[in-house]
Ligand SMILES: Nc1ncnc2c1ncn2[C@@H]1O[C@H](COP(=O)(O)OP(=O)(O)OP(=O)(O)O)[C@@H](O)[C@H]1O
């Protein structure tokens with residue numbers, strides 16, 4: 001699949017907004033990539049497009065930052081698993097249950113086994129030498145009709 005080049009934080013934000021136009025409750029979007037790759041920037045653009053007025057905080061400490069109407073158009077869980085030490089701690093986060101009616105947007109998804117993300121749109125950000133971030137997608141069947149974004 002064609003990669004997307006994000007040349008600035010503004011472009012990352014716009015990409016997040018484009019994602020918001022096709023994402024629905026029940027979907028999972030995994031944002032993978034090294035520290036500072038631009039994962040939160042995409043999540044912020046997505047949340048802003050869903051109506052969030054203030055800038056979304058990075059959920060690094062809270063691990064799960066939930067949003068619900070009226071602040072966003074539908075429920076969203078912005079999750080950052082960086083600080084998760086063991087995959088079994090994730091059970092306590094209740095993500096499976098929450099996902100029934102929320103969009104999951106997850107940074108550091110590799111903290112959980114691959115089996116947790118089989119139906120997730122998996123986006124990998126790779127910083128290039130000039131600072132551009134290359135975004136590569138792994139697209140599951142449920143996202144095939146929605147990818148690439150227009
Ligand atoms: N596509 C981009 N091009 C240039 N700079 C970017 C891009 N995306 C994000 N940035 C900048 O990179 C920095 C880190 O971004 P961000 O916090 O979104 O990364 P992150 O992947 O969420 O980091 P962490 O691993 O700590 O959660 C910020 O200063 C942001 O403005």
Ligand SMILES: [Mg+2]
Pocket residue numbers: 039040041058080107
């Ligand atoms: Mg982040």
